[in-house]
Amino acid sequence: MTAQLDPRGDVAVLVPAAGAGVRLGPGGPKALRLLGGEPLLVHAVRRLAAATSVHTVVVAAPAADVIAVRELLAPVAPVTVVPGGAERQASVAAALAAVPVGPEIVLVHDAARALTPPELVESVAAAVRSGHDAVIPVLPVVDTVKEVGAGERVLGTVDRSALRAVQTPQGFRRSVLSTAHAAATDPLTDDAGLVEKLGVPVVCVPGSEYALKITRPFDLALAEHLLTVGG
Ligand SMILES: Nc1ccn([C@@H]2O[C@H](COP(=O)(O)OP(=O)(O)OP(=O)(O)O)[C@@H](O)[C@H]2O)c(=O)n1
Ligand SMILES: C[C@](O)(CO)[C@H](O)COP(=O)(O)O
Numbered sequence: 001m002t003a004q005l006d007p008r009g010d011v012a013v014l015v016p017a018a019g020a021g022v023r024l025g026p027g028g029p030k031a032l033r034l035l036g037g038e039p040l041l042v043h044a045v046r047r048l049a050a051a052t053s054v055h056t057v058v059v060a061a062p063a064a065d066v067i068a069v070r071e072l073l074a075p076v077a078p079v080t081v082v083p084g085g086a087e088r089q090a091s092v093a094a095a096l097a098a099v100p101v102g103p104e105i106v107l108v109h110d111a112a113r114a115l116t117p118p119e120l121v122e123s124v125a126a127a128v129r130s131g132h133d134a135v136i137p138v139l140p141v142v143d144t145v146k147e148v149g150a151g152e153r154v155l156g157t158v159d160r161s162a163l164r165a166v167q168t169p170q171g172f173r174r175s176v177l178s179t180a181h182a183a184a185t186d187p188l189t190d191d192a193g194l195v196e197k198l199g200v201p202v203v204c205v206p207g208s209e210y211a212l213k214i215t216r217p218f219d220l221a222l223a224e225h226l227l228t229v230g231g
Pocket of ligand 2: 088110166167168189190191213
């Protein structure tokens with residue numbers, strides 16, 4: 001049976017959480033690493049459950065930790081936990097397969113973006129509800145960007161006005177995400193990339209600084225700080 005949050009909600013959220021966290025360094029699967037004394041995954045799921053449109057949350061956990069993750073999340077929110085795959089894309093596909101009949105909007109959200117505010121979840125879902133098939137939250141690129149070749153030699157300066165840094169949750173009409181995953185060949189780093197390959201338009205909405213991806217030790221330190229100042 002699939003666990004359910006608000007039966008009136010129209011949104012299912014898939015939470016890929018099966019990554020190793022190699023760039024964060026030793027200490028176990030990243031989603032289970034502690035931030036303010038609680039696993040990143042707990043922070044992420046608590047904020048998803050606070051978004052009133054959310055009907056269902058499906059977490060893709062490291063295969064060896066599925067039972068432990070079920071127990072960990074039971075007091076946080078009613079969620080379904082499935083084993084993830086070797087690549088993020090496989091983890092998302094496994095979670096997508098566990099979404100029950102009902103929600104027609106599906107969001108994909110990294111456990112590693114543990115401090116993402118519920119308001120961002122709602123704004124992405126609202127953009128899909130308003131008629132867009134695929135929606136991504138983005139931030140402007142603030143650094144000058146160079147293209148670099150062999151020997152670290154600069155080849156040129158990229159026009160950053162046309163660039164965006166992409167976050168999650170990424171939102172999709174359910175049928176579009178299902179078709180994109182069914183058609184996927186090589187793994188891509190995000191789900192919008194699969195949808196782009198179908199030729200379906202992907203639309204940007206403003207992201208949030210709090211939705212940073214905790215990737216390296218500095219990000220975890222920054223997230224600890226944000227948490228103490230009210231993130
Ligand atoms: N096989 C994988 C790989 C990644 N993820 C998830 O995808 C999200 C984004 O990935 P990233 O932050 O890059 O996490 P890791 O793959 O764990 O990081 P690294 O590449 O440093 O090992 C994370 O919530 C991660 O748990 C997943 O579910 N299954
Ligand atoms: C989906 C994502 O978080 C968007 O920024 C990102 O592409 C995941 O990247 P990863 O490091 O390859 O998991």
